[in-house]
Amino acid sequence: MTTLASVAAVLRCFSEERTELTVTDVAALLPAPKSTVSRLLRAMRDTGFIESVGETKRYRPGVMLFEAGHIYRHASTLVERADEVVKAVSAQVGHSGYVSVRDGLDVVGLTYHAGSHVLRVATPIGRRLAAFASATGRTLLARLSDEEVRRLYPTLPTPPSPNAPQTVEELLVRLSQVRREGFAESNDEANRGVAAIAVAVGDPETREAVSLCVTFPAATITPGERNAILQGLLAGAKRISAILGDGRNHNTKTN
Amino acid sequence: MTTLASVAAVLRCFSEERTELTVTDVAALLPAPKSTVSRLLRAMRDTGFIESVGETKRYRPGVMLFEAGHIYRHASTLVERADEVVKAVSAQVGHSGYVSVRDGLDVVGLTYHAGSHVLRVATPIGRRLAAFASATGRTLLARLSDEEVRRLYPTLPTPPSPNAPQTVEELLVRLSQVRREGFAESNDEANRGVAAIAVAVGDPETREAVSLCVTFPAATITPGERNAILQGLLAGAKRISAILGDGRNHNTKTN
DNA sequence: ACACGAGTTGCAAATTATGGAACTTTTGGA
C-alpha cells in the first residue's frame, strides 16, 4: 500500500459517527501495525491532512480538507444549477431535497434543503449510500450501459433492505425502467417510512452527472404532491439539460 | 519532499480562482519536474484526492475531500454555536456575518450568512486572509501571548493595505487593544469600503478558537447599528464561553 | 506535413516507508 493509499484509507475512516481517530482506531480499521500508523498520522498532521484535537492524541480532519472540499463543491456549474432546482421544488412542496453524485458504488450527498414538513431526514451532505439501493444512485447508474453496470457490479453487495434490488438482473430491470420513465423512486428503502423521487442530469463537457432528489413520507404523500415533485424535478432537469447540452435527459414520459 | 508534502502542496494550489489544475500548472507552481508531477497527479487521481474533469487532462479536487471537509466543519460544537450567534446578529442587523478559524498565519472562513443589505462581500467560506491584517485574525492572535505572536511573526509579511499593522510592534499594540476591549475592528482593510467587527471565543477542551464577525459598509453604518453588532457578538460569545468554559472571553468592556 | 507543447514512460539511483521489537507515556483500577 502506497502512502497515498494509506492516507486515503485513513480519511475514509472518518464519518459523522466517527469524527475523531486515534492510532489504535486506525490500526484496527486499516488494518496496519501501530508503528506504521503512528508515523502516518504524525506525517498527516504535519502536512495538514489532520489536526490534533487540543492536546490529546485524537485526530480529526484538517482545515485544508475543508478548503479543498469547498472548492470541489462550488466549482461545479451543474451542481449549482441542480441545487437551484431542488431548492425550488423543495420549497414548493415543503419536503426535503438534495443533490448527489456517484463515486464508484456509492452516492454522496452534496447539498441539502430541509423541508418545512415535520419529516426531517438527517442531512445527506457528505453521507454515502449504496448506489444500487437508492433512487438517486439508480438514476445515475441508469446513465451507464448494461455492460458498464455489469462490470461495476460483478456481484451485487448485500441489499440493505427488502425493497432494494436483490440481484444484478433485478437491478438491470430497474435501471431499464428508470431509463424509460426518466426518474427513479425508492420506498422504505434507505430510510424507514421515507420515499424518494430522483432525476439525473449531466454535463457532457465535464462528464459530471448529478441526481436531483426529493424525499417525503411514504404513508402520507398525496398523488398531487407526488406529481408536483416529479414534474418539478423533471422540468428542472430538462432546463439544465438544454443549457448544458446533455441530450441524455430521461424525460421521455410525463407519467 | 515527501509524498504527503507534495500532495498537500498540490491541494493548496487549488483556489476559487483556480479550480482545475494540469500537469504543467502544477510543475510550475510547486515547482517540480513534469515527470514527477505527471505521476503524482495520476496517483492522486487513483486514490481519490483529485478527479479528472471529463476526458480532459485537467484535474480538480475529488469528492473524498468534500466528505472529509464536511466532517471537519460539522464536528465542531464551537463552530456550530458561533454560527448560530453570527446568523442571529446578521439577521438582526441585516449585514453579512461569518465564522473563521486561524490556520498558521492565515484565517479561513468556515460559515457565512449573507446580509439583506445591498453590500454583499464574496463568500469567505474556504477563503484565506492574512491573520494580522484582518479583524477576525487579530481576535484570534490576541488569544496568544506576545511571545507566541513574536514567534509566529519573526517579521511581518507585507501589509496588504495601509490600514493594516505595518510592523510587529504595531501588531502587538493592536492585539493588546483587542484584549482590553474584547473585540477587533477593521476598516477599509480587507475589502474596500467595508468594515468589520469581530469577537473570538474558544473551547478549552478541544483548544479550538473561532472568530465571529459581521461586515458592513464603512461609510453608511450608524452608531446604533454598529453598537447592535458589537453587543450581539459580545453577548453571543459570552454565552458560548459560559457553556464551554472558555474563561478567556474578552468581554471586559461594554464600550 | 511538421513543429511545438503537453503529458507519459523507462530505468537506475535516491529517498522514504515499513514492521518487529524495545521503549515511553498515559490511563484506570485497586
Next chain:
DNA sequence: TCCAAAAGTTCCATAATTTGCAACTCGTGT
C-alpha cells in the same frame, strides 16, 4: 498512590516507493 495494561513512539535493517533525466507519445495549430 501504585502498578499493570494499554496507548503511543522510536530504532533500525530491509523493503518499497519515488525521483529526475531523457526519450517517447499524443494532440494541436499553422
